[in-house]
Amino acid sequence: MRHVRLTALTASGAALGAAAAVLLARGVLRRQAAIARRRIGKPLGEIAPAADRVWRRTNDGTPVELLMLGDSIAAGLGATRRKDTLGARLAKGLARATHRPVRLRTAAVVGSESAMLGAQLDGLPADYRPDVAVIVDGQPQYGVGELIGEFQIYIPSVSVSSIGEGGGSIAWVDAQGVLKVGPESAGSRPGPACYGRGGERATITDAFAALGLVGLSEIGYSAVTIDRDKARSVVGELATKLGRTIEETAEAIIRIAVSGMYTDVSALVSRFGIDPRDFSCLAFGGAGPMMACFLARELNMRETVVPPTPGVLSALGGLIADIKNDFIKTLYTDLASDMGPTIRDEFAGLETRAQAWLHEDQSYSGESHMIYSAEMRYRGQSFELDTPLDPAAVAAGDISAMAQAFHAEHERVYGHSDPTAAVQIISLRLVISGRTARPEFKRHALVSEAASPHRHAEVWLDGALRSVAVFARSDLKPGQSFAGPAVVTQDDCTTVVLPNMAVSVDEYANLRIVPEILP
Numbered sequence: 001m002r003h004v005r006l007t008a009l010t011a012s013g014a015a016l017g018a019a020a021a022v023l024l025a026r027g028v029l030r031r032q033a034a035i036a037r038r039r040i041g042k043p044l045g046e047i048a049p050a051a052d053r054v055w056r057r058t059n060d061g062t063p064v065e066l067l068m069l070g071d072s073i074a075a076g077l078g079a080t081r082r083k084d085t086l087g088a089r090l091a092k093g094l095a096r097a098t099h100r101p102v103r104l105r106t107a108a109v110v111g112s113e114s115a116m117l118g119a120q121l122d123g124l125p126a127d128y129r130p131d132v133a134v135i136v137d138g139q140p141q142y143g144v145g146e147l148i149g150e151f152q153i154y155i156p157s158v159s160v161s162s163i164g165e166g167g168g169s170i171a172w173v174d175a176q177g178v179l180k181v182g183p184e185s186a187g188s189r190p191g192p193a194c195y196g197r198g199g200e201r202a203t204i205t206d207a208f209a210a211l212g213l214v215g216l217s218e219i220g221y222s223a224v225t226i227d228r229d230k231a232r233s234v235v236g237e238l239a240t241k242l243g244r245t246i247e248e249t250a251e252a253i254i255r256i257a258v259s260g261m262y263t264d265v266s267a268l269v270s271r272f273g274i275d276p277r278d279f280s281c282l283a284f285g286g287a288g289p290m291m292a293c294f295l296a297r298e299l300n301m302r303e304t305v306v307p308p309t310p311g312v313l314s315a316l317g318g319l320i321a322d323i324k325n326d327f328i329k330t331l332y333t334d335l336a337s338d339m340g341p342t343i344r345d346e347f348a349g350l351e352t353r354a355q356a357w358l359h360e361d362q363s364y365s366g367e368s369h370m371i372y373s374a375e376m377r378y379r380g381q382s383f384e385l386d387t388p389l390d391p392a393a394v395a396a397g398d399i400s401a402m403a404q405a406f407h408a409e410h411e412r413v414y415g416h417s418d419p420t421a422a423v424q425i426i427s428l429r430l431v432i433s434g435r436t437a438r439p440e441f442k443r444h445a446l447v448s449e450a451a452s453p454h455r456h457a458e459v460w461l462d463g464a465l466r467s468v469a470v471f472a473r474s475d476l477k478p479g480q481s482f483a484g485p486a487v488v489t490q491d492d493c494t495t496v497v498l499p500n501m502a503v504s505v506d507e508y509a510n511l512r513i514v515p516e517i518l519p
Contacts, residue, residue: 132160132161132264132265132268133158133159133160133161133268134159134268134269134272134274136272136274140158140159141158141159141272142157142158142159142386159268159271159272161264161267161268165181165182165183165204165257165260166182166185166204167192167203167204167205167287168185168186168187168188168191168192168203168204168205169181169182169183169184169185169186169203169204169257170182170184170185170186170201170202170203171201171202171203171204171206171207171235171238171253171256172184172201172238173238173241173242177241177242179238179242179249179252179253179256180256181204181253181256181257181260182260185203186199186201186203191203191205192204192205192206192209192231193206193227193230193231193233193234194206194209194210194214194215194226194227194228194230194231195224195226195227196224196225196227196230199234200234201234202231202234202235202237202238202253204253204254204257205231205287206230206231206234206235206250207231207235207249207250207251207253207254208250208254208290208496209226209227209228209231209232210228210231210232210235210246210247210250211247211250211251211254211459211460211461212228212457212458212459212460213290213459213461213487213494213496214226214290214494215227215228216457216470216487216489216494217470217472217489217490217494218491219286219489219491219492219493219494221491221492232246235249235250235253236249238253247460247465250460251460251463254294257291258291258294258295258298259298261291261295262295262298262299265295265299266299273413276299276300276301277299277300277301277302278302279301279302280301280302280303280304280305281295281296281299281301281303281304281305282304282305282306282307283304283305283306283310283495284307284310284311284313284314285310285311285313285314285493286310286311286492286493287493288310288493289306289310289488289493289494289495289496290493290494290495290496291496292304292306292495293484293495293496293497293498293501293513294496294498296513297498297501297515302514303512303513303514304511304512304513304514305510305511305512305513306488306493306495306510306511306513307510308473308508308509308510309490309492310492310493311491311492311493312492320436320437320438320439321436322433322434322435322436323358323362323364323433323434323436324431324432324433324434325354325357325358325431325432325433326429326430326431327350327353327354327357327429327430327431327432328350328427328428328429328430329346329349329350329427329428329429330426330427331343331346331425331426331427331428332424332425332426332427333424333425334379334422334423334424334425335376335399335402335403335406335422335423335424335425336399337399339399339425340396340397340398340399341397343374343394343397343399343402343425343428344394344395344396344397346428347372347394347428347430350428350430351370351430354368354370354430354432355368355432357432358432358434362434364434366434366435367434367435368432368433368434369432369433369434369435370391370430370431370432370433371388371430371431371433372388372389372390372391372394372428372429372430373386373387373388373389373428373429373430373431374386374387374389374402374406374425374426374427374428374429375387375425375426375427375428375429376402376406376423376424376425376426377423377424377426378410378418378421378422378423378424379421379422379423379424384426384427385406385409385410385413386429387402387405387406387409388405388409389402389405390405393405402425403419403423404419406423407419407423441508442508443507443508444477444478444479444507444508444509445478445479445507446478446479446507447477447478447479447480448479449477449479449480450480450481450482451471451475451476451477451480451481451482451505452475453469453470453471453482453486454470454471454472454475455470456468456469456470457470457487459485459487461485461496461498461499462485462498462499466485466499468484468485468486468487469482469485469486469487470486470487470488470489471486471487471488471489472488472489472490473488473489473490473495474490476488476505476509476511477505478505478506478507478508478509479504479505479507480504480505481502481503481504481505482502482503483501483502483503483516484497484498484499484500484501484502484503484513485497485498485499485501486503488503488511495511497513500515500516501513501514501515501516502514502515502516
């Protein structure tokens, strides 16, 4: 089996996003790539090994969709990661080879110190659906049954779930006069009406533009100019049908989008038994900072964190991720007292394969780190639990210690265990990694002063017309602070700060946005 790390593609230095984290058999990837090469009519071998990526044409023939696999978004937080990829060079190479634009699905991560909510870059393809995953103490959470498109994968993979609707999702009024958002999307072409590329129907991005929250400076590295009048026109068509004002309708579109995200995130955190109030929201991608405070407020999250360059956070993860791979051996047997030597020997075989992959296939010369675990369950259960195993217990073939590890993990996850019940071991798993070089992030001295906006703008926010401070991200210094409502502009995103929120710039130049009164 081969893991392919999640990465991001960049355009003019801004990330288009990252994709679903999965684990696939190498042969499946090769077949998919071979089919794609025949359909596209261009050899892709010089761009990337066929076994590592899936290339697929969309139904209308353009653009080419790149589905990158793995979990390197977590690399931006220092979590363990998967096999290296080509990142931005890969995107440019594919675009040149196929003479078509590249579309990349986006991804997002929720973490113990921060929860990431991803979205695509303003001014670039708007047909994404933001995704969310869970990182606890720097480690991405895994699950079984994740989806690649419509295909469910029943092997351990980073749990990434699509949430809500994307920036290009179209708002519409049904026959009963009810406002709906999605699932139809304006796509990257024509995209939202405010992009001026021929779009004629209101989208979530148009709702933000109609309220004056987007387009207060150049975005997308000058690739897009926001037409607010066009956004108000298409939102106004819906407002007429609903008998409401443009501002009320635009806010309703945003609330519907946020409510969908809230529902999906709530289901995800319930699955892992975590409380979002203990988490922070790390906004990355182009639209993440635009939406993050809305979602964090609904989930009562303790803070929202916006890194210095949100559009390239996932690309950063791809650059600094460790070399890592998983090796799995299926056993499907009872954890009986005489299974110790068998388990020890099977793990020894996995170790040999893993070391050969790391040092021979990857030409890695440093020290390796291995993690042992097993998919285990009580006899009669229809699901398995990935249980970490002590290397000493593995080397000694200590069945009792392995069973106790499973009981403890079952107790931790589900709140109960049955030490007297029979245990089955379904598969053995060995994860090997080699550490790559890390950049040293500069820690800035803090200044003690309030930030000064470069201007004010009239926007509609939380049911009222407000004069909000507009800050240029490049002008903000570590240690400075200001209060919402406010808008922070930069080339790769727009950050919307809601009323009753306070913002400070930390020593790493991250924006730390917290409620003025914690829930």
